[in-house]
Amino acid sequence: MLELLPRLRRFAIGLAGHPADGDDLCQMTIERALTRKDQFQQGTRLDSWMYRIMRNIWIDESRARSRRSETFVDEEAGFAVGADGAQEASIALNDIDRAMQRLPDEQREAVLLVMVEGYSYKEAAAIVDCPVGTLNSRLVRGRDALMKILEAEA
Template sequence: MLALLPRLRRLARALARDAADADDLCQITVEKALLARGSWQPGTRLDSWMYRIMRNAWIDTARARGRASETFVDAEAGVGIGSDGGGEARVALGEVEAAMRRLPDEQREAVALVLVEGLAYKEAAEVLDIPMGTLTSRLVRGRQALMLDLGEAA
């Protein structure tokens, strides 16, 4: 489980759009996973199981806050985030993160799981509890929106 923490944090960042909310989401996810560890089936992917816990925790958190828009920061926040590479790399990373934040939730989840976390389409569809065709559609729309957004940013 400890080896999954960087990947969980990345997904939490994609879902929450805010570093503090992402940290809280990671903590909630690990807590819930530890409490429910008896329900994980050995031989199945631990990462997919934890991603599903995280997504459900995020949905619960957003519902509890009443309005999802209150949980997100301004689209320009975090433009300079990133420590690898030079200044150009940090700006590019910030532009990608900002573009990801502007995607609709459904597309952002699909893109984060498949393109960022590397899950297979089938696994991502299971995590999101949607048919594979729906996942594919969300990915196509998400990729197109990112390319358009990032193309305009360049």
């Protein structure tokens, strides 16, 4: 499990969008894996099992965050009242991480697993629990969208 930490952290940051949130996601993944180690099936890949745990936690956390955002407004939102906001909207995205965050979740997952983590289409499809063709479609759409975002911002 220790050998997987750098890869897990990189994937977590890619999903979460921020290093601190990624570290929290990575920690939750390790904690869950350790408390549920009896659910790991011998003879299967530990990395795929860990990625699936991380993905499930991330989905759960995203849903919870979405529900909270429908109820509460971030305290920073009050600082923007009356502010123009045009400057923030016009800042060019020249950072791949920022462009990645603009991709839909499924596409970002596919790009991260295949292009960043180096998993085969079959392995990545198993991690996200979808057919290989679906993963391939998400990857192609994600890669194309990423290129358009980066070209438009250049």
